[in-house]
Amino acid sequence: MSAPTKGSGTTWVGRAIRRLEDPALVTGQGRFTADLPAAHWVRFVRSSVAVGKITNIAAPEGAHVITAADLKGVKRIRPMLHKFNYIPVEQPILAEDVVRFVGEPVAAVVAMSEEEAEDIADQIEVEIAETKPLVDARDAIAKGATLVHAQVPINVIVEGKVRTPDFDATWKGAHKIIKVDARSRRQNATPMEARAGHAIYEASTGRVTFTCTTQMPHLMRTAIADVLGFPESDLRVIAPDVGGGFGQKMSLAPEYVVLVWLARKFKSSFAWTEDRRENLIAGFHSRDQHVTLEGAFDKNAKLVALNADILANIGAYSCFPTTCGVEPLMAMAEMPGPYDVRQYACLSRGVITNTCPMAPYRGVSRPVITFVLERLMDKAAAAFGIDPIEIRRRNLIDKFPYTSAMGLVFDEATYKQTMEMAVEHIGLPAFRVRQKEARAKGRHLGIGFATFSERTGYGSPAFAARGMEITPGWETVILSIDPSGFVEARIGSSPHGQGLRTTLAQIIADELGITPQLIKVIHGDTDRAPYGWGTFASRSLVISGGATLIAARKVRAKLIKIASHMLEAAPEDIVLEDGAAKVAGTDRSISIAKMAREAYHQTHRFKGEIEPGITETGTYDPPGTFSNACHVAIVDVDVETGRVAVEKFLVAEDAGLIINPMIADGQVHGGIAQGIGNALLEEIIYDSDGGILTATLADYLPPTAHEIPPIELHHIETHTSASITKAKGLGEGGTIGAPAAVINAINDALSPFGVSIDEMPATPQRIRAALRAAGEAA
């Protein structure tokens, strides 16, 4: 990896300080859900067939087994959208009379240990009258296809359509039409820690504490209490240390409902730790899309209209709370990406099949749409006989704010600048020379660019536009100083590895004139943290960070007020630094600790002019801000075997003000690793009977350190007016740009063969098949 980006040094914000959360994590002191002891362990019996009617469930004598019949009065999970012809489908907590995908939970076995539960689960016989499944989205929308849910005609559960007024006329007048027919195969987010839950009943209060590995503790509380029909106040949800989520841990797992139900019913503790096979089969999937994209260009290679047809395979049920609209509708809204194009037509459909339900995965649809759009740009460049950089120069947005054909408002960004920066640092002319020399020796190097926008930190209006019944967006932070002078921020967001405790502490430290190490950030406990939406959609630093700044400014104002009272000085003359309030230009000062004591224990001195205590709340619900970047991959394609090695990766990124450069770089590095996996390796494969062929990590292949090249990062910091901290989100960008850059690089390497690789992952076998079909003559 290249040297970490350094910060400025005069403020805490902008400095690459070490993560406050790491000492515990790297010394084995982290505490995860599976660390909790439990009286009972649960193992789920899952359907081994994709679709059919359950005719019998036979359990061994004396086994404690829960099936749908036991869950009387428990509601089904019912995610809801109020737009886009969405048809609600309900998911039973345990399969009722039919199963709809391999891995669907059919029964829960309760035993005294995990081993015993698995032994018993092994002996349970589920008889299912199997029928023919639908696995591929194209088959599911074919005429005469069977229906996965009777109420969903032609298996289309959500459908977005758009056609700008002048689309048809512009299309007719276009100079060239370029088409990409792309396929993105199915993926699993593979967090290091698979799912896990632990529910314990507390006899003294009648409450249940449910610890689980989630990105959204408050939403889990709402969802589980709703489904089971009891007050939310009787449920405490805790997200302890969480070993990654990447979106997979946003959605409600039906398994979690069973655990809380068991704890309430049997007044004891019940735990479940998902194993990797369950996670790969049933822990939500993503990115299974067919996209056909056509671009109409004028004679100067300026894009004038885009026409997209998107089919997203959303699996057998819709996920809660986002609904399965998240992939097809995001694809529709953001397909035009960073390019200026006024005319746009799109048909985007979410298709139900007999496969594992889809849920958001880091980047959601954008890795797919960026791949397709960037293929379109490269193909168009080739058709016009111009450089891939030149065609982007002619089409990237460069006036702000820019309102897209879909009505999205793009704030200040640097699409062209980051691309030029990337071109300069990668040394494009020198690479072309090296490429030519290598080709003469039979080695096929390629370079690929991806320019993209990353919509981040968007509040409730953006989600409302999607018609979500549960409309996320805002965040609340409660910031207080206790009588001993220590600072605690309680946040509704719920980090799971990103370092938010550190970055929020940096923001607070600058406002209050203290060091970040003195600040505790409390999250992931519905009894202690204010209601919030958790962590997803590159939102936490922007939204929770904004709420933190608002709260910190209020606390700052209060401290100044107290100091001015205690030091008998004008508020304008007071500065907060080094843990104290000082009167500028004098040696008079008072420590925050002293002020805190006063604010709690000597309030009579305030004579009613200052309220007791130091606790302030900040809430933030911003419109959203677009980060941007240009990714460059250099690859070496072995044409005899089809293997692709990524030799180098470079990023020029603009995510606004960078609060902690080390953490920002880490986010980009991790995202790129996943993006390279997406482009080359990772694929969930179903057979035609709906069985999964990639149910272990020997078959589903996340990249290892060996497959990840050195990554060089460059930043531009555009201080946007769309975010009060001036920070933009960057949690997803790595995954968004990397696949497109890698695939474009492969195609550049293979350009002498006249092939086009438009499928992800670009596996060695697929590359060889394309070369063989092209006759391989280079």
Added chain:
Amino acid sequence: MKPAPFIHHVPKTIEEALAILAEVAPQDGRVLAGGQSLVPIMAFRMARPAHLVDINEVKGLDKLAVEGGKLVIGARVRHAAFHKNVVDGPLGKLLTYVVRHIAHYPIRMRGTFCGSLAHADPASEWCLVAATLGGEIIAKSKRGERVIAAANFFEGIMSTSLAEDELLAEARLPLLPADAKFGFYEFNRRAGDFAMAAALVTYRVAGGKIADARVGVGGAEDRPRRIPEAEAALNGKAAGDEAFRAAAEAAAKAVDPLEDVQTSGEYRRDLVRAVVRRALEHSA
């Protein structure tokens, strides 16, 4: 992913081990060596042995020595033993080169050479080494001892001619002549994964011509084996691109490729062609 219940036996001597094995073998008793294949399979419950005969404390099985022109490798010798040269000459170099392709460091610290042979994964590097070099397997049981030639040992995917009550006590590899050349190449999608095809070649050059060529291919068929058609394309030819390509082509034609979703027969032949040629190039 918790194994089904089993009884764990920890014998200290070979006699004790063979006695227990004779007793428990009919109840699906199995030898546990490094556990790097068996334990994952048990975790998936694809194997449910009722008894495990753990040989990790059996005395004498850690032998690693040259005897009678052969390298003797006892059943407790770990992959990692070959990280450094265990014998002078080309064989030692070959083994240190090949071992780096097996899995990852922590797995090599536990997994054993003999366990790999007993497990008989078609893509195992050590199985390919034994098959190509003409190794011998020493099988011991309460009934006695026998020597099995590698060519008669591997019977198919994870299937060998070892009887269920037999312990693979040691493997023997013939030393290579001092002037022998060797080459190895394997193809996989990620570092450390099992090979989708691998080739090991050895030969000598006498009077400018290749002699005693051995071309072994692993991971492509249900077991590793020598490919006589490829060897014929090499013997008597000058070592160089022309002979190497001819041998690679012959091997690609000769194999009966394993197929799966990620690997069509056609693609596997492509890989065999590539790995054989590259192993030969590596040797040169």
